[in-house]
Amino acid sequence: MTEKVDLIVKGGPLLTFDEEDRRFTRGIVCIKDGKIAAVGDEFEIGSDYEADRTIDTEGDLIMPGxxxxxxxxxxxxxxxxxxxxxxxxxxxxxxxxxxxxxxxxxxxxxxxxxxxxxxxxxxxxxxxxxxxxxxxxxxxxxxxxxxxxxxxxxxxxxxxxxxxxxxxxxxxxxxxxxxxxxxxxxxxxxxxxxxxxxxxxxxxxxxxxxxxxxxxxxxxxxxxxxxxxxxxxxxxxxxxxxxxxxxxxxxxxxxxxxxxxxxxxxxxxxxxxxxxxxxxxxxxxxxxxxxxxxxxxxxxxxxxxxxxxxxxxxxxxxxxxxxxxxxxxxxxxxxxxxxxxxxxxxxxxxxxxxxxLGLEETAGSLAPGMAADMIVLDLAGPHAAPLFSYESHLVYSARGGDVKTTIVGGRVVYHDREILSFDEAGALARASEIIKKL
Ligand SMILES: [Zn+2]
The missing domain is CATH 3.20.20.140 (Metal-dependent hydrolases)
Structure with missing residues (x-):
């Protein structure tokens, strides 16, 4: 019996930053009703879940937002x-x-x-x-x-x-x-x-x-x-x-x-x-x-x-x-x-x-019951090679532009270089109208 979830993100290394600091070489995060239903090794638990939508990170890093x-x-x-x-x-x-x-x-x-x-x-x-x-x-x-x-x-x-x-x-x-x-x-x-x-x-x-x-x-x-x-x-x-x-x-x-x-x-x-x-x-x-x-x-x-x-x-x-x-x-x-x-x-x-911020039970790590607030980080760039340590890469080498996907509360709000949750160009245009007052 497989469990039905809304969204699955898998296909790359996963850093949970949970209490045990669990890491998976091929991780999977299963998301239901905006929250994390399961986190683990793709080959161990992947066959237990099916979803309407799956994002395959193709080797890129999954971590909390x-x-x-x-x-x-x-x-x-x-x-x-x-x-x-x-x-x-x-x-x-x-x-x-x-x-x-x-x-x-x-x-x-x-x-x-x-x-x-x-x-x-x-x-x-x-x-x-x-x-x-x-x-x-x-x-x-x-x-x-x-x-x-x-x-x-x-x-x-x-x-x-x-x-x-x-x-x-x-x-x-x-x-x-x-x-x-x-x-x-x-x-x-x-x-x-x-x-x-x-x-x-x-x-x-x-x-x-x-x-x-x-x-x-x-x-x-x-x-x-x-x-x-x-x-x-x-x-x-x-x-x-x-x-x-x-x-x-x-x-x-x-x-x-x-x-x-x-x-x-x-x-x-x-x-x-x-x-x-x-x-x-x-x-x-x-x-x-x-x-x-x-x-x-x-x-x-x-x-x-x-x-x-x-x-x-x-x-x-x-x-x-x-x-x-x-x-x-x-x-x-x-x-x-x-x-x-x-x-x-x-x-x-x-x-x-x-x-x-009083949100320790909601955000900041990936564990069952937490909100599905997570990102996928591109590891294909030359500044990500070689990758001896994720800590070193994330702090000293990675940059915001490496983010490929951003998910908040299970909703994919940014994916493949595009903001999906609102009209970004429209917002920029309205903002530039407003600063004309200066
Ligand atoms: Zn301030």
Missing amino acids: LINGHTHAAMSLLRGYADDLPLSTWLFEHIIPAETKLMGGQMVYWGTLVSVAEMLRAGITTCADAYFFASAAARAFKDSGMRAVAAQGVMDGPKPQWADDDARKEVLRSFFAEHPSRPGALVTPALFVHAPYTACPETYRQAKAMCDENGALLFTHLAESEDEAGEITKRYGTTPVRLLAREGILSDTFVGVHAVWVQPEEIEILAQYGASVVHCPNSNAKLGNGLAPVTAMLGAGIAVGLGTDGPASNNRQDLFYEMDFCAKGHKLVTRDPARMDARTVLKMALYLGAEA
Whole structure:
């Protein structure tokens, strides 16, 4: 008796990144109702399953989709708009004024779709997005079939999305009402308080209360630059991490993005609260902010994911580049080539990243019951030969353009160089119309 499934992917080496780190020379993944029904050796279990559709990878690698722990997807419209500047000049003199001209539901919807195309093409199946008009971003993720934690941005003062604090509260309330939290759902709602220098403690407390009420994660840019750490100490008499601890913001549903300027004792504080961190080494390098003490954070047991940050500060949303730079950046700064080995970096881009986003039971590895979020990577190129180690290849040699197929929740959203889940050319055309306002 064979078991009927919806989709079978087989015909190449398979890396599961599951708890036992199982690998198969000729693997097979059987998918039913969006989830993985079986994973194994093609010759051992292949005859037990039949499917409406089979993708034969013809020797190419099957692995879990990558997890982009932090981006601002709609900022694809500001890619390359302002480069080679310090964070505060870049943000306050260039990015925010441009956003004020562009921002709205249309900008966020189409800008997000452009980023989704970039990410799906590079094998990213899940991202944690943080931006304003997050309902429009959430719609873009749902329409394109990409898994996302869509976090609504929060900042003090009037913004294109609200006139005052009361209106802001209403925006957050209706966002959660429109996109309720459901386990295993394609889009999970969250809040993103921009940073301790653009949001006061009371704003953090309000956001935290709303997140707790809705079972949602609270993201923030944390201790990103030396200037920020100095400014917060001047304003509040303490560092960003200690300020958020004092105000009752840290918890196991808190995700600190960047965490570059954190002291060893503050790493302990984050670990004690069970907080997660997302490391964005390319963005931190490009804005000249420094390197986060990730080895110490991992040593303290913190779930550290890897993120590209937004397309205006990276400017790529390609985790293969991010993994490469993460490994090399830590070696460069510490002058220790054993630092941040390829295996550790892969964990951050896969299951540690999923854990940081509260998605450890959904994404980041291939095992029965998990969502079928996976990719097929071309191994035929000259940069894949010889292939002594998959870890080495994936971190130091592979690139997003090697991805042939991307599957999210069992749906083939990208295959043979074509986005299948939405009109990519149409989205690019709409986006280029919108930037004419600049
Ligand atoms: Zn960011």
